[in-house]
Amino acid sequence: MKRRNLLATAAMGLGLVLGGGAFAQGMDHVKACFVYVGPIGDGGWTFQHNEGANAVKEAFGDKVEIQYQESVPEGADAERVLTQMALGGCNIIFTTSFGYMDATNAVAAKFPDVKFEHATGFKRDSANVSTYNARFYEGRAVQGLIAGRMTKSNKIGYIGSFPIPEVIMGINSYYLNAKKVNPDVELSVVWAFTWFDPAKEADAAKALIDQGVDVIASHTDSTAPLAEAAKTENVIGFGQASDMAEYKDGPRVSSIIDNWGPYYVKRVGALLDGTYEQADAWEGIAGGEVLIGEITDRIPADVKAEAEALRDAIAAGTVHPFTGPIKKQDGSDWLADGATAPDGDLLGMMFFVEGITGDIPQ
Amino acid sequence: MDIGGINPVILIATLMASAVPILMAALGETVVERSGVLNLGVEGMMVVGAQGGFVIAVATGSPVLGFIGGAVAGSILSLIFALLTQVFLANQVATGLALTLFGLGVSSLGGQGYNGVKPPPTGQLLPDFLADVPVVGPILFGHDWMVYFSIAMTAVLWWVLKTTRMGLIIRAVGESHEAAHALGYKVNRIRLMCIAFGGAMAGMGGAYISLVRVPQWVDGITAGAGWIALAIVVFASWKPWRVLIGAYLFGGITVLQLNLQVAGSAIPVEYLSMAPYLITIVVLVIMSAGKRGKANGAPAALGQNFHASR
Numbered sequence: 001m002k003r004r005n006l007l008a009t010a011a012m013g014l015g016l017v018l019g020g021g022a023f024a025q026g027m028d029h030v031k032a033c034f035v036y037v038g039p040i041g042d043g044g045w046t047f048q049h050n051e052g053a054n055a056v057k058e059a060f061g062d063k064v065e066i067q068y069q070e071s072v073p074e075g076a077d078a079e080r081v082l083t084q085m086a087l088g089g090c091n092i093i094f095t096t097s098f099g100y101m102d103a104t105n106a107v108a109a110k111f112p113d114v115k116f117e118h119a120t121g122f123k124r125d126s127a128n129v130s131t132y133n134a135r136f137y138e139g140r141a142v143q144g145l146i147a148g149r150m151t152k153s154n155k156i157g158y159i160g161s162f163p164i165p166e167v168i169m170g171i172n173s174y175y176l177n178a179k180k181v182n183p184d185v186e187l188s189v190v191w192a193f194t195w196f197d198p199a200k201e202a203d204a205a206k207a208l209i210d211q212g213v214d215v216i217a218s219h220t221d222s223t224a225p226l227a228e229a230a231k232t233e234n235v236i237g238f239g240q241a242s243d244m245a246e247y248k249d250g251p252r253v254s255s256i257i258d259n260w261g262p263y264y265v266k267r268v269g270a271l272l273d274g275t276y277e278q279a280d281a282w283e284g285i286a287g288g289e290v291l292i293g294e295i296t297d298r299i300p301a302d303v304k305a306e307a308e309a310l311r312d313a314i315a316a317g318t319v320h321p322f323t324g325p326i327k328k329q330d331g332s333d334w335l336a337d338g339a340t341a342p343d344g345d346l347l348g349m350m351f352f353v354e355g356i357t358g359d360i361p362q
Numbered sequence: 363m364d365i366g367g368i369n370p371v372i373l374i375a376t377l378m379a380s381a382v383p384i385l386m387a388a389l390g391e392t393v394v395e396r397s398g399v400l401n402l403g404v405e406g407m408m409v410v411g412a413q414g415g416f417v418i419a420v421a422t423g424s425p426v427l428g429f430i431g432g433a434v435a436g437s438i439l440s441l442i443f444a445l446l447t448q449v450f451l452a453n454q455v456a457t458g459l460a461l462t463l464f465g466l467g468v469s470s471l472g473g474q475g476y477n478g479v480k481p482p483p484t485g486q487l488l489p490d491f492l493a494d495v496p497v498v499g500p501i502l503f504g505h506d507w508m509v510y511f512s513i514a515m516t517a518v519l520w521w522v523l524k525t526t527r528m529g530l531i532i533r534a535v536g537e538s539h540e541a542a543h544a545l546g547y548k549v550n551r552i553r554l555m556c557i558a559f560g561g562a563m564a565g566m567g568g569a570y571i572s573l574v575r576v577p578q579w580v581d582g583i584t585a586g587a588g589w590i591a592l593a594i595v596v597f598a599s600w601k602p603w604r605v606l607i608g609a610y611l612f613g614g615i616t617v618l619q620l621n622l623q624v625a626g627s628a629i630p631v632e633y634l635s636m637a638p639y640l641i642t643i644v645v646l647v648i649m650s651a652g653k654r655g656k657a658n659g660a661p662a663a664l665g666q667n668f669h670a671s672r
Contacts, residue, residue, distance in 0.1 A: 039581030041470060043477050071466075071582060157624070188624045193635045197585035198576040200616070203380055207620035210372050223478070224576045231577075246478030358623070361631040 026274030032056055032264075033090035034068040035081060037097035038196040038221050044241040045195070045221040045258070046070065049096045049119075052260030059265045063272060074099025082107040086114045092271055094264065095119065097195065098164050105129055115276065117267060120166050122347050127278055132263055135284030136166070137173035137346070138314045139256035140217070141321035142292055142307050143238050144177030146254060147185070147215040149303045150236060154184045157208035159201060159218040159225055160191045163360045165349040167219050172353045173321045174217055177310075179355060187356055188213055198224035209235055216251075226251055236298065243293040254307070255293030262288055282343065285315040322346070327354040368621045373614075375500040378509050380575065381613030383408065383567040383584070385512045387591035388598070388605045389519055390563025396523060396600055397556035398536035398663035402458030403443055404564050405588025406465025411436035411565025412572035413469035416481055416579045419569075425484040429508065429569050436565020437558045439465055444557040448550040451667045466582060476579040484508070484574050508570050513606070515563070520602040532556060536661035539668040549668045564588065597646035599659035604649060612642045 034053050038046040053066050067090065072081050078100045085093055086107060092115040095104045101121040108116040108129045116129045124131055147156045156178055160167050175187045188211070190204045201220045205228035208216055216237040218225040223244050229235040229251035239247070239255025263281060270276040283289035292311050295304045313319035324335030329352040335341060352360060387404050394401050414435025419428025443461050446452040484506045486493060493504035523529040531552060534542040539549045571587065572579050590612060598604035619634035627634070650659065 039470060041473065041477055041581030043580055188626070190620055190623045191631050191635065192620075194585070196582070198578075198580055198583045199380070199383070199571055199585065199587065202576045203376075203617055204620050206376060207617065207624050210369070210376070210621065211624045213624070222576075222580050223578060224580075227480075227576055227578045244478075246480075357626050359630065361635075 027091065027272055029063055029065070030060075030091045030268055030271050031065045031067065031089050032268050033085045033088075033093045034066070035072050035078065035085070035093065035095045035097075035100060036068060036070045037072065037074065037099070039070050040068075042196055042221045043223045043244060046096070048242050048258040049094070049260055052264040053094075055261030056264045056268050060268065060272065064268060072100075075103070078103040079107055082116075083110070086111040090114060092117065092268060098162070098166055115271065124278065124280065130267075130279045130281070132267075132279070132281040133166070134258055134260075134289040135282060136256055136258075136290060137169045137321055138284040139290045139292055140170040140173040141177040141314065142311050143217055143254065143256070144174040144179075145181055145307050145310055146238075146295070146299060146303060147174065147217065148178030148180065148182035149306070150253070150299065151178075151182065151185060151215045152234065153212045153214050154182065155186050155188065155211070155213045156215040157188045157190065157205075157213035157217070159204045159208070159216065159220055160189055161195050161220050162193060163191065163350075163362075165347055168352070168360065169346050169349045170217075170219055171356070172349065175356055176326065176353060177321060181306075189356070189358055191361060192220055194220065196221045198222045201225050202228040205229055205237075223247065239293050245293070248294075248296055252296070253298050254295045257291040257293050259289050259291050285311060286317065328352070329354055329356060368618075368625055371497055371500050373617060373621060375504055377610060377614035377617045378501070379505060380617055381609040382508055382512045383570045383575065383587050384591045384594065384612060385606060385609035386508075386515070386567030386570065387564040387588055388594045388609055389512075389515055389602060390560035390567075391591060391595045392598075392600055392602060392605055393519060393523070393532065393563075394556050394560035395595060395664055396536045396661055397532045397553045398539060398661050398666065398668075399447065399553050399557055400454045400458065400665040401440065401443055401461070401557060401560060402455060402592065403440070403461025403465065403588075404560075404591050405584060405586065406462035407436040407439050407561045407564035408465075408568030408571075408584045408588045408591075409469045409582065410439045410465045411568030412583050413473045413476075413568075413579060414565065415569025416476060416479075416572040417472065419481045419573055420476065420479055423482050425482050425573055426507075428481065428573050429566050432565040432569025432573075433562035434565070436563070436568065437561040439468075440557050440561025440564075441554075443561075444554045447667060448554050448557070451669060454665050454667065462588070470581045473579050473581060479579065481573050481577050481579075483577070506574060508566070508574065516602045516606045523602065533661070536663055539663050539666070543668070543670060549670070553668075564591075567591070594642070594646070596660075597643055597650070599646075599650045600661065601659065604646065607649075608642055608646050611645055612638050615641055 036046040040050045094117045096119045098120045104116050104118045105123050105125040108126050118131050120133045121131050158171050178185045192204050201224040205225040209232050214235050218240050226237050226247040229237045236253045237251045239252050241258050243255045243257050320340035322341035324339040325337045326335040328334050411432035415428040415432025418431025419425050446457045447454050487507045488503045493499045535552050543549050594608040598608045615638040
């Protein structure tokens with residue numbers, strides 16, 4: 001609930017006026033604004049976006065001004081915040097959560113001169129809305145392999161936030177790659193229905209552990225699941241969104257690190273030099289947007305080597321985490337033998353693959 | 363022993379611990395509201411307590427001092443509210459909401475550099491041979507001291523509010539501050555003390571989150587627990603034992619629904635995740651609706667400021 005740099009300077013006002021017609025020739029000064037779904041101190045998702053914002057500041061110095069607002073609820077509040085930012089002279093606004101999709105498109109329609117960049121979404125209703133995402137499912141594949149190899153109870157868990165394609169494709173990728181190395185593995189999915197609620201995330205992890213799960217992946221934003229896993233011996237987990245290196249001597253055996261900096265620098269840079277165009281970016285391990293955090297010594301050397309080989313193969317493009325034959329949960333065919341998943345299928349993925357129990361909430 | 367893949371003993375033991383933050387905060391707010399003050403800043407006091415308690419516990423290495431620190435932090439924040447509403451007669455609703463925003467900001471500032479630090483562990487209070495007794499062991503003897511403290515506080519507050527002179531004075535101030543004033547009680551001073559007590563309880567509840575339930579500090583760690591506590595006070599008709607039932611119901615169903623999800627229950631997840639809110643409200647409403655004729659128990663002077671000149 002903090003708004004920094006609230007007062008737009010007179011220079012900024014001038015920048016806004018000039019900004020409208022000056023895109024083609026580039027701009028001298030860009031005000032880049034960020035809307036965060038949680039607090040920067042979450043140690044995960046929002047923290048990494050803010051690192052990206054810091055990278056922009058570092059790359060362009062005085063030529064950019066950064067403004068951000070934390071803990072903006074998804075829904076009507078987001079629209080209000082976005083409108084305020086657009087009126088306040090922001091040239092480019094990054095909305096960093098799936099739930100801002102409709103608000104971003106609604107406000108973007110009213111401010112054609114302001115560029116909007118929506119993370120993890122798929123709607124680009126006006127020419128000034130771009131979407132960007134990272135192929136987190138590639139990282140989930142590596143985690144799945146580790147989970148399948150490491151579980152003693154053959155029960156692995158996944159704490160989901162909301163049933164959206166982004167999360168579901170992570171669950172599927174995690175499960176498929178665990179299953180590949182360990183056919184006996186069973187996956188339990190818990191829906192927390194929140195991105196950030198440390199106590200609830202810890203409760204979800206505890207529920208999984210109480211029922212015999214010994215490898216926990218989470219798709220929520222805080223480090224709480226790892227803190228909970230640390231209370232029980234022989235339970236391991238993964239850093240999510242951020243490296244979560246502080247749990248390296250405990251349950252954290254690897255991590256997916258969201259590396260937004262390069263993309264943010266590229267987009268703001270394009271705005272500055274006049275080459276900005278609407279985009280639909282989706283980079284993965286190969287593009288450096290998804291990093292696999294260090295695999296710790298708790299993982300045996302052969303498993304570690306296997307995981308790193310998978311990571312490198314995905315980066316090289318020789319392995320796709322979704323390679324057929326894969327059936328959907330209901331038994332119908334999805335991918336034929338040897339076929340890889342088209343991006344469209346992944347971005348709209350609202351089904352579990354065969355073998356996962358439980359329904360996706362509607 | 364297991365029912366549908368869930369061990370009820372572990373479930374009950376877990377819910378008792380997971381309800382502590384809400385229970386502590388709601389008990390404190392019960393006293394505050396019984397004295398006629400509506401402090402909507404519970405969330406803010408909790409998060410400040412979570413942060414203050416965490417810092418003290420890390421600095422001293424003692425979780426008990428951490429809880430005391432949390433209580434002091436929550437109390438100090440509540441005194442700002444007390445100053446504004448009892449001395450300057452500011453609107454209680456607006457001030458309470460502002461207190462939450464202020465608390466979230468202050469705790470975020472004070473918590474800088476504490477991300478990823480691990481606090482000293484709070485162990486189980488009673489020896490292992492008691493906690494290892496089948497069934498009753500984990501439920502009755504397997505907890506840390508805060509679980510027992512929160513239950514004891516429920517009993518103490520019930521006893522104080524119902525039977526003691528002090529409780530009578532607090533209630534009198536909350537029902538009719540004019541009458542209490544006419545009898546010579548210092549209305550604003552009594553309210554101020556109640557507010558400070560409520561702050562201390564909320565602070566301890568918050569500290570339980572950062573020191574025991576999620577043993578770490580992240581910004582905004584309470585994530586709305588204070589609002590749940592506020593709602594439970596109302597639905598529990600301002601009665602301590604009902605507050606306990608409400609907190610355990612809410613905590614219990616939250617834990618139960620997560621366990622049901624893991625166990626692969628046939629109930630759709632969307633119903634499971636709304637269940638804690640729904641069932642808690644329904645049960646408490648039915649309980650309060652039982653006694654007809656008697657008002658729902660809201661203190662008559664709730665939310666009204668008092669000045670002796672009137």
